[in-house]
Amino acid sequence: MRIWGMLTAIAAAAMLSGCVTESSYKQAQEIVRGSPAMKRDAINExxxxxxxxxxxxKAQMAKIMNVSPRSNVARTYCTRAFNGIASGRISYEDFRIRSPRFIRVIQGR
Structure with missing residues (x-):
């Protein structure tokens, strides 16, 4: 399914800084904004x-996100990132360059 592939690409890119086009980002953003089930699937992926x-x-990410290294760093990162994408707080450009706004969102601010 093409939509699932895009969400998988966005999910992988969120962690691995892969290549995502602005068009596919915006399409995936609308999907996770409009479908809580797809957002859950994207977070899980x-x-x-x-x-x-x-x-x-993980320890480095925990420091950046201001969470305990013993917490579920990966789950927190993915949840915060996809909530930010769905809400529009993280733009394509923020996502692409890991802007200060992106950092604030994954820090829970």
Whole structure:
């Protein structure tokens, strides 16, 4: 399914900084904005990728996000990122360059 592929690409890119076009980003943004079930699926797909990060990378992410390294860093990252994408707080440009706005959103601010 093409839509699932886009969400998977966005989810993977959210963690791995892959290549996503602005058009596919906006399309996926509308999907997760309008469908709570698709947003959950995207978060879960992101989590599957993010949970494979090295312990050192997870510790670094925990510091950036102001959470305990013992917390579920991958789940928190993916949830905050996709909530920010769905709400429009994270634009394509923010996502692409990991702007200060992107950082604020994943920090829960």
């Amino acid at each position: 992101c989590y599957r990728g993010a949970s494979r990060a090295s312990p050192a990378r």
